[in-house]
Amino acid sequence: MGIRPDVSVIVIAYNDARRLPRAVGSVLAQSLGSVETVIVDDASSDATGAVADRFAAARPGRIRAAHLPENSGGCGRPRNTGVELARGAYVMFLDSDDVLDRHACMNMVAAAEETGADLVSGLCVRSYRGPPPKETPWYARLYRNRAVHGSVLERPDLLYDTLSTNKCYRRGFLAEHGLRFAEDVHYEDLLFTAEAYLAASRIATLPHRVYTWCVEPAADRPSISNRRGELRNLADRLEVHRRIDRAFLAHGAEHLKLAKDAKFLNHDLLLYLRDLRTRDEPHRARFRGLVAPYLAELHPGTLEAAGRLPAIAAYMVRRGDVDGAVAAAELARKRIPELGADLVERDGRIYWGGRHLQDARAREILDVTALGLRARPLSGLRPAVTVTELRRDGRRVTIAGRIANPLGRIPAGAGPAGTLELRDRRRPRRTLRIPVRLAHRSERIEWRAVFDSARRLRPVGFVDPVWDARLALRADGERFTVPVTAGRTGAGRVGADGTRLPARPRLTRLAGTHFRPYVTGRGELSFVLEGGGRLTGASLAGVRRAARSAAGRRAWRDVRRAVRSGRRLRARARRALTSRRTKIAVSNRVLTRLPVRRGTVVFESHLGRQYSDNPKYIYRELRRSGAAAKAIWSYDGSPEGFPSDAALVRRGSWAYYLALARAEFWVDNQGFPPGLRKREETTYIQTWHGSAYKRMGFDQPRLKNAPWAEQERYRRAVERYDCFLVRTVHDERTLVPGMGVTAELMPVGYPRNDPLVNGGRHDPELARELDALRRELGLDGDDREVILYAPTFREGRDGGPAALSGPPPFDVERFAAELGGSKILLVRPHYLSGLVLPPWTENTAGGAVRYAGHIADITPLLLLADALVTDRSSVMFDYALLDRPIIFFVPSGDGGTVDPGYFDLATWAPGPVVRDEDALFAVLAGLDGIRHGHAARRRAFVSRYGEHDRGTAARAVVDRFFAARPSGAYGEGARRG
Secondary structure: OOOOOOOOEEEOOOOOOHHHHHHHHHHHHOOOOOOOEEEEEEEOOOOHHHHHHHHHHHOOOOOOEEEEOOOOOOOHHHHHHHHOOOOOOOOEEEEEEEEOOOOOHHHHHHHHHHHOOOOEEEEEEEOOOOOOOOEEEEHHHHOOEEHHHOOOOOOOOHHHOOOOOOOOHHHHHHHHOOOOOOOOOOHHHHHHHHHHHHHHEEEEEEEEEEEEEOOOOOOOOOHHHHHOOOOOHHHHHHHHHHHHHHHHHHOOOOHHHHHHHHHHHHHHHHHHHHHHHHHHHHHHHHHHHHHHHHHHOOOOOOHHHOOOHHHHHHHHHHHHOOHHHHHHHHHOOOOOOEOOEEEEEEEOOEEHHHHHHOOOOHHHHHEEEHOOOOOOHHHHHEEEEEEEEEEOOOOOOEEEEEEEOOOOOOOHHOEEEEEEEEEEEOOOOOOEEEOOOOEOOOOOOEEEEEEEEHHOOOOOOOOEEEEEEEEEEEOOOOEEEEEEOOEOOOOOOOOOOOOEOOOOOOOOOOHHOOEEEEEEEOEEEEEEEEEEOOHHHHHHHHHHHHHHHHHHHHHHHHHHHHHHHHHHHHHHHHHHHHHHHHHHHHHHHHHHOOOOHHHEEEEEEEOOOOOOHHHHHHHHHHHHHHHHOOEEEEEEEOOOOOOOOOOOEOOOOOOHHHHOOOOEEEEEEEOOOOOOOOOOOOEEEEEEOOOOOOOOOHHHHHHHOOOOOHHHHHHHHHOOOOEEEOOOOOHHHHHHHHHOOEEEEEOOOOHHHHHHHHHHOOOOOHHHHHHHHHHHHHOOOOEEEEEEEEEEEOEEOOOOOOOOOOOOOOOOHHHHHHHHOOOOEEEEEOOOOOOOOOOHOOOOOOOOEEEOOOOOHHHHHHHHHEEEOOOOOOOOHHHHHHHEEEEEEEEOOOOOOOOOOOHHHHHOOOOOEEHHHHHHHHHHHHHHHHHHHHHHHHHHHHHHHHHHHHHHHHHHHHHHHOOOOOOOOOOOOOOOO
């Protein structure tokens, strides 16, 4: 038998001879030496079995191969077979199309031995092979930190990660509890993992990548989990969820059902609903017949525990409104799809579907005010366009349909105007345009195109067989293009009646005589060029046969090359002039050889999004100093709000890269483009944008677990800094090493905090700015206390900013009712993720709640505020300098505990940390008690975390780098873009 290995990795495979060597190779490359591989071939019909046997013969001590006599149809039986054959102290599972991280076994075994855990789980990363390639972590929020849990009862949201492959199990634990995979249903992972979580007396999680889930979207044989169009697939998933419920009941853990059911709505249900977009009514009816009974079995609190849109989708399914459910599932995507729901507004609230608002319960579920749909631009909403009529009368063709008009955002007097576009799928820039007439009909807009088909539809022929329908709209000052979705008529799907559109190809009528409409897999309307009659049909068939032959393929390839050569040259020229990679390469190799323009300073704040923060205050001091310097500001989007006495360049433009290449100084607070070379004659002053509470740089699990190439890009970007501003010794111990800063440290504080320390004395420009801000926010003559709510961004699953905006985590209507007589609330969200206020707060200058998210620079807002409410935002460090009340509002549902940072917030917070709305309002009602009762804590906090802020930071920077220059003209040069 030999020495028992530490780990047995069970690799299951079926008809995957191509990828199996990659999976096995990742096991052989493990940094832990004592690892055996057990390959289980599920009766493959290709060479998979032979590949497995060759591996076993080549490595008899490390690899064994087993073959099932007949295919099991799933993953359960081969994994169970592998467990029976395993000899290691620990067991791991690997699919043949995926790979293990090199240190997966070592990290997981070490964690198990150190903690005594029965089950260790690590980060899984989904790797999309592209194009373009990308990687996304699987429920990264569960793996931000190393943790040990006594059971799943301590961390119910572990149920979101039901993969069996990113985990390591003690083999004795599996044997003791008889844990095996179900073999009679798919989605056996969900059941096995839930039972393992329940049985484990200790569970460890690691913030390290252990498993790479390789996704090939164009795979000829989709995995079981990707066959969501098969209703048996759905039935199996529902059966597994019911078995999990029974397992909870058997273990006395019924309360876990709420977390599991919320996950079903947030994840599982949405996957199947999105697939319904292209399905016919009988399929939809069978879908609802399966799902609706299960939805009735959910925990009573599931709709409240799930996300807003998933809850709406589930409610719509139960009501029989599958279209409304599909629209909600589509909107829940990170990218914004077409909005097709019938939104209604009542009493200042916005609801999803007016015909379902029968009672208070329905109105509570369908309330989508917090999504901010009213505030988004129309191009961000992408109102859905549907075709409902397609008919032909001789050469005359009529195509008509509807455009959604959410909340009446498109008023009758404002248009819109539109054009029906048919785009060549192979060359989207080639478009056939047909004018349309539009008529406003309250909640919807009707569109109609009537045209001579043979005259309008003039494709080339042969080379452009497929065309996609789009509707280009101009409304409310915006222009946007939306795919045309195929609707249904009384006879069924549009085009199902055999309607054909006459066409006249430019080459010859032998290339086709008509366009046949059809519906794509995404439910969108497209057309294919076909021929009618024996001669045309024979010519097209001959072309296809010739194209399929070897000689024909070569000839056709030559023709296409000849046709495309000019277009390719033009496309390459455009890419050479416009792509960021090319601009960086030209800048690094050519532009940096140009002479440096002495005295030129390029300023940038938050990647060009704002005129704000530390760069703004250095720029102002530089201007006041009279130094001979030419200031250039970069902007991203609109130049509105940037200084009129500086040259402006659009971020990413050629002028931007030329300015950076020739500048003597770079000043920014976040980072100039990665990969861009900084010449030695240029001094890079990195001001940064906040002290460190949240972990930064390589201290973040997301970067720590990132591929080596990404880490190197980050390291090279930081190495460009020549000077790095710091405001506290705390940052020198945390932020600086976390980011890997090697530049000279300049401990002078933050220029943006100078007005907070000295009150803006002798700064008439700031005084004018504060006066204008008071007028804009309606604060002039109002003696109520001003409360500023300024939270940090909300994190998504990948650790980055969340995609959708939401409401403040407390009831602003209650604030207005209870505290509005004495206080005004200014809501200023982080620029990376917005907060949405209900419509009743709009245009109410005398109201108690006002939106300040459009104010780019937060420093004047801090000066106006009598108290601050925040969470874990670094704004706490700045506002503490004013010695005014700070309240930390961290709701109990926000991760369950205060997220660990570089220090314990509850211990060092310069104000009370409150966990619920009642406590927050009680504290705000007694601000005087906070003002006096926490004064000592505020002073201690400033002493510990802001000792370098003395009100002279901007002057210190200007004196250090610019004061020696003779006075002269400042900010000369025209504005450029």
